Amino acid sequence: MTESRPSRSAPPSLTERRKAATQLDIARAAAELFTEKGPDGTTAEEIADRAGVALRTFYRYFRSKQDAVGPLLSSGGDHWRALLADSGTRTPLAQALEAAAVASLRLPGAAREDEGLRWTRGLLRAARNDAALRAVWYRVNQESEERLLPILTRLAGPEADPLEVRLVAAAATDAIRVALETWALADAEDGEAASPAELMVRCMRELTGGLRLLARARV
Structure with missing residues (x-):
């Protein structure tokens, strides 16, 4: 029997890549x-000017100045889910x-921080005194949890209890969130x-030690 692997989605179009690049430029300028x-x-x-785009372009992609850093805050979770999706069902x-998660957070070589972690540290520190920025961080984590669910559902197999899969998604997402917050404020x-x-x-x-779905997987 061959091991189940996720199907590959079509690569993004040139328009989608340009849109993502513009959003990331704006996010970096905001950060x-x-x-x-x-x-x-x-x-x-000021963010639009720093990013080299018109103000109307800024508002085409983002609702507020705090919302603009969402692509930076979500990039780590995107990487983690992509690595997890490549895991075999065995x-x-x-x-x-x-x-x-370790692979997505491990710093390359002897580097203290990579770019994504450096931005995350600064933004999480700034979020301590900015409720709107904290709201963006919480939203990013909620969206990550929702995107994690179908990946976990496939990896857990058809007999897994959907409630247990959802609990694993919530616990795993919160584990990374708490770890990053603790690290950022150190x-x-x-x-x-x-x-x-x-x-x-x-x-x-x-956070996941008492979950039955993972306990069975550890055996």
Whole structure:
């Protein structure tokens, strides 16, 4: 019997790639300005000018200045789900979840931070004092959980209880969220601080340890 693998979707069109690139340019411009001036001190006009787009283009893609950083905050979750989707159905679900999350958070080589993690740290720190930015972060996590469900449903198999699959999706998403928040608020200069991947492993095991679907997969 051959191992089940996810079907590959069609690659994005040139228009879709250009749209995604523009959104990412705007997101980076917003993150830079938030770091320099804070969300309160930044206007949508300044973000559009920094990104080199018209203000109407900004509002074509984003509803608010805080909403503009969504693509940066969601990129890590996108990477994690893509890695998880590539897991074979023969891999125990608990192992697949943890391995994909570690791979998505592990820093390359001896680097302290990659670009995505650097932006995430700054934005999560800024979100402490900005309710609208926190709302974007929570929305990104909710959307990630929803996109995770069909992947987990396939990996868990047809006999899995849908309620248990949903609980796993919620717990795994929260594990990564808490790990990133804890890491972001730690002292960036503390050489003894745990890495995002180390925190994720701890959070994942604590939050999913009692779930029957994963307990069976660990056996």
